[in-house]
Amino acid sequence: AQSVTQPDIHITVSEGASLELRCNYSYGATPYLFWYVQSPGQGLQLLLKYFSGDTLVQGIKGFEAEFKRSQSSFNLRKPSVHWSDAAEYFCAVGASSGTYKYIFGTGTRLKVLA
Amino acid sequence: NAGVTQTPKFRVLKTGQSMTLLCAQDMNHEYMYWYRQDPGMGLRLIHYSVGEGTTAKGEVPDGYNVSRLKKQNFLLGLESAAPSQTSVYFCACGRVQETQYFGPGTRLLVL
Numbered sequence: 001a002q003s004v005t006q007p008d009i010h011i012t013v014s015e016g017a018s019l020e021l022r023c024n025y026s027y028g029a030t031p032y033l034f035w036y037v038q039s040p041g042q043g044l045q046l047l048l049k050y051f052s053g054d055t056l057v058q059g060i061k062g063f064e065a066e067f068k069r070s071q072s073s074f075n076l077r078k079p080s081v082h083w084s085d086a087a088e089y090f091c092a093v094g095a096s097s098g099t100y101k102y103i104f105g106t107g108t109r110l111k112v113l114a
Numbered sequence: 115n116a117g118v119t120q121t122p123k124f125r126v127l128k129t130g131q132s133m134t135l136l137c138a139q140d141m142n143h144e145y146m147y148w149y150r151q152d153p154g155m156g157l158r159l160i161h162y163s164v165g166e167g168t169t170a171k172g173e174v175p176d177g178y179n180v181s182r183l184k185k186q187n188f189l190l191g192l193e194s195a196a197p198s199q200t201s202v203y204f205c206a207c208g209r210v211q212e213t214q215y216f217g218p219g220t221r222l223l224v225l
Contacts, residue, residue, distance in 0.1 A: 042218065046213050101172060
């Protein structure tokens with residue numbers, strides 16, 4: 001069965017520091033992988049996605065993620081965090097064929113210290 | 115171009131009451147989804163639709179019904195609300211193989 005694990009419930013970083021949010025997935029075939037961000041009281045916005053090809057993908061707002069098949073991971077990174085990045089981040093896996101739905105991780109809430 | 119809209123934004127129900135949440139999209143997507151979001155549990159799929167007139171169960175369908183009579187609308191119904199259905203409900207459209215676009219959410223409190 002598909003599953004997504006985000007092991008960090010909360011992360012706190014200082015503004016300007018680097019950031020890495022972890023995501024591990026379980027899926028038998030090549031998955032579609034996504035990172036979404038949710039600001040307080042808002043819906044989800046797509047940061048980036050991986051379908052195939054280059055395993056390092058660039059997204060909006062200066063974020064990037066690297067797909068590592070051997071580790072079943074798709075970690076999100078940003079070299080320098082801004083206060084406006086404080087939000088909740090969700091990793092999601094989509095089936096590559098057959099089913100039509102995502103499986104979301106439980107989310108990581110990011111706090112940024114000034 | 116409004117994208118995905120949800121009505122209402124917030125609602126308080128008493129146990130046993132019924133209500134319908136409306137999702138509307140102007141993006142011409144075939145696929146539409148209803149999720150619920152609860153603290154520490156991420157988003158869980160309630161029901162989804164792959165086209166007008168079709169619906170299917172997701173991960174947590176019990177206590178909910180849906181209808182997709184028009185391509186642009188996806189309705190989520192609660193026939194007899196329970197406190198366990200207190201949640202934030204999100205509608206989305208778009209294919210898994212591409213991107214899902216989310217509405218702003220509906221906050222539901224069941225007393």
